[in-house]
Amino acid sequence: MTEAVRLQAVAKNYGPVRAVDGIDLSIARGQTVALLGPNGAGKSTTINMLLGLLEPTAGTVRVFGGTPTEAVRAGKVGAMLQESGFAANATVRELVELARALYRDPLPTAEVLATADLTDLAGRRLDKLSGGQTQRVRFAFALAGNPELLVLDEPTAALDVESRQAFWAAMRRYAATGRTVLFATHYLEEADDFADRVIVIARGQVVADGSGADIKQLTGGRTVSFDRAGTDLDVLRRLPGVVEAEQRGERALLRCDDSDRTVRALLADGHAWRNLEITGAGLEEAFLSLTASAGKE
């Protein structure tokens, strides 16, 4: 069995809200995968179905060939979800030992502490930790059972840059042991930096799936901007190669999947523009243009 996760035509409704709208995907063992999408895209809902915490409205979810609940019961899955609630008067070490006691084949305490970079904090009470340290404790809790699949829902939300780096260094140590890691994020740099594969979801659907580089290539990813001198934004939006147009102050910003065609059309049609600029897109621009094109369908 080389497959860790398989979702087939998975959908989830909350009353009238279609949070997940037909997701198909398969994740091989050993991959580090980012689920990337804006707020409300359906990331947490997808993760909760994968952990057996929510039942899909339609479709099937398989984890290591069985149901999510079977995989969780067998100790194959560790999860770090968005909320936490730990007894404040326990120490870091006590909490790790509590987590280990829940599993048949846990990692040694020293290894859990070292992987999560908590060795020096083992004796510290949980209520005396910084936000970044608390996140690493939650990470330690998730990996204590030695899971084959680690699922992290926005693990670095609200952390400063330094704490984020420490967190991802810890995650990499775990991934390097050949385990499968799936993490949700809306930080585009994180997806690009830490995942082998980036699955972009928007409005409950997969809109792109590949490496960070693939995703940038998919969109062509350039922004053409200029002082627009009154040209109608809708006219600009219809120019060839334009995915989305918006106005910022005096400037029009056109997100393009083929900026050469856009610029040629701008020249040919004699639009009144000044101070033209063409910039290459980072993953952020690529992501916005993917999301925008999904909305056009």
Ligand SMILES: Nc1ncnc2c1ncn2[C@@H]1O[C@H](COP(=O)(O)OP(=O)(O)OP(=O)(O)O)[C@@H](O)[C@H]1O
């Ligand atoms: N319990 C619920 N009841 C009703 N609607 C919900 C519920 N949970 C989520 N939703 C809606 O489903 C959609 C997807 O939400 P979800 O939390 O899965 O997105 P997300 O990508 O994880 O977002 P975030 O990055 O903000 O956590 C959103 O429109 C959200 O408002």
